[in-house]
Amino acid sequence: MLHEGQQRILARAQRWNAVACGRRFGKTTLGLALAAAGAPHAPGGLLAGYDVGWFAPTYKLLDDAFRAARVFLRAYERRVDSQQKRLELVTGSALDFWTLEDTDAGRGRRYGLVIVDEAAMARNLQAIWEQAIRPTLADYQGGAWFFSTPKGRNYFHALYARHGIIPGWCAHHAPTSANPYIPATEIEEARRTLPERVFLQEYEAAFLDDGGGVFRHVLAAVDEDLLGDPSLAVDATDGRGFVIGVDWGRHNDFTVFTVVDARRRAVVAVDRFTDIEYGIQLGRLKALHSRFRLAPILAESNAMGEPLIEQLRRDGLPVRAFQTTAVSKAAAVEALALAFERREIRIPKIPALVDELLAFDQERLPSGAIRYRAPEGQHDDCVMSLAIAWHGLTWGAPIAAAAPRETVFE
Numbered sequence: 001m002l003h004e005g006q007q008r009i010l011a012r013a014q015r016w017n018a019v020a021c022g023r024r025f026g027k028t029t030l031g032l033a034l035a036a037a038g039a040p041h042a043p044g045g046l047l048a049g050y051d052v053g054w055f056a057p058t059y060k061l062l063d064d065a066f067r068a069a070r071v072f073l074r075a076y077e078r079r080v081d082s083q084q085k086r087l088e089l090v091t092g093s094a095l096d097f098w099t100l101e102d103t104d105a106g107r108g109r110r111y112g113l114v115i116v117d118e119a120a121m122a123r124n125l126q127a128i129w130e131q132a133i134r135p136t137l138a139d140y141q142g143g144a145w146f147f148s149t150p151k152g153r154n155y156f157h158a159l160y161a162r163h164g165i166i167p168g169w170c171a172h173h174a175p176t177s178a179n180p181y182i183p184a185t186e187i188e189e190a191r192r193t194l195p196e197r198v199f200l201q202e203y204e205a206a207f208l209d210d211g212g213g214v215f216r217h218v219l220a221a222v223d224e225d226l227l228g229d230p231s232l233a234v235d236a237t238d239g240r241g242f243v244i245g246v247d248w249g250r251h252n253d254f255t256v257f258t259v260v261d262a263r264r265r266a267v268v269a270v271d272r273f274t275d276i277e278y279g280i281q282l283g284r285l286k287a288l289h290s291r292f293r294l295a296p297i298l299a300e301s302n303a304m305g306e307p308l309i310e311q312l313r314r315d316g317l318p319v320r321a322f323q324t325t326a327v328s329k330a331a332a333v334e335a336l337a338l339a340f341e342r343r344e345i346r347i348p349k350i351p352a353l354v355d356e357l358l359a360f361d362q363e364r365l366p367s368g369a370i371r372y373r374a375p376e377g378q379h380d381d382c383v384m385s386l387a388i389a390w391h392g393l394t395w396g397a398p399i400a401a402a403a404p405r406e407t408v409f410e
């Protein structure tokens, strides 16, 4: 039984369909239902005796769909080739699975219907569609369905934009909330805790402009007076109310210390340098800490971080460990992005910091998880140092939704 959101899509179908949906809307489920039962404006699906081709960008996604299909079609299964990823049914038809990386995908096959799942994640979607997939539909005048959560304005968007321009093409759009099986509270939770742009893309299925980045209103958060403010002459005074975030440098990387003022919710000092000789790193951190004497330090503990933290403790500094994992990094970055979105943070005019914040990006992994990172060839040490400091500032406070996931504190 298709849910209402899926039925609405079916009711408007054309021969060619680009379906932009939020995560968990039910794209794969709808794709399987179409593969079995066929689609409007296509000759038919598996149960009517037509072969169907299923395409996915990665082997992992393909394997998930293959297994879901086996469950879905178990009543009709005749022969299974797990190696070639082919399901033959008692109706005489077969469901073939291909990755979109495979330049031979679909060669020699004739399909009544083709399903492309997570189409926006395929790098070479245009080439494989035009050269490999489209010809498989010629014999039966088969139909094609491109399902995906959007990923900027790439080729999937171009297909989506054909609606109303090229006859036979239909664009469908549905947010995650159109799936009645996903509790509304889950979606609200995501809206509250994810950066707005991430939420818009992943849950509202919005096509965002490329290069939009993760942090918004960065320039509006810049306060030219922050570093020169005399009220910040805290040297040798009470450092309570400050947190120092530490991102240690690796190869070709900067070490960055960021001091945040809890009361004013502002970055008040940044030290960034490339000398990875550890004695020098520790010396500089101690110098900074002596300006903000009682400020707790939250330092990355990965790799060389561990022994450095040990040394700082022996020297009597109040340091805690922040273990960077995909999950703890995402939580810290998301909390920082929210602070910018809500204009709750101010930063000084430090070009490296501002540039990194503007460029910082996100990508969705085949697993569905979101990875945050600097664009290829750029740094993210200022961002991470700030995210760690901000995390230190707010731990136990409202980012609770993000913090406990897997952030490891000692």
Ligand SMILES: Nc1ncnc2c1ncn2[C@@H]1O[C@H](COP(=O)(O)OP(=O)(O)OP(=O)(O)O)[C@@H](O)[C@H]1O
Residues within 6 Å of the ligand: 001, 002, 003, 006, 021, 022, 023, 024, 025, 026, 027, 028, 029, 030, 149, 179, 181, 368
């Ligand atoms: N018609 C339906 N009836 C019952 N449950 C459904 C239906 N459609 C989807 N679901 C359920 O909703 C959840 C998401 O479905 P599905 O995996 O098809 O979504 P998706 O959009 O492909 O998700 P993802 O973005 O993770 O790939 C699953 O638990 C699935 O069982």
Ligand SMILES: [Mg+2]
Residues within 6 Å of the ligand: 027, 028, 029, 117
């Ligand atoms: Mg899916």
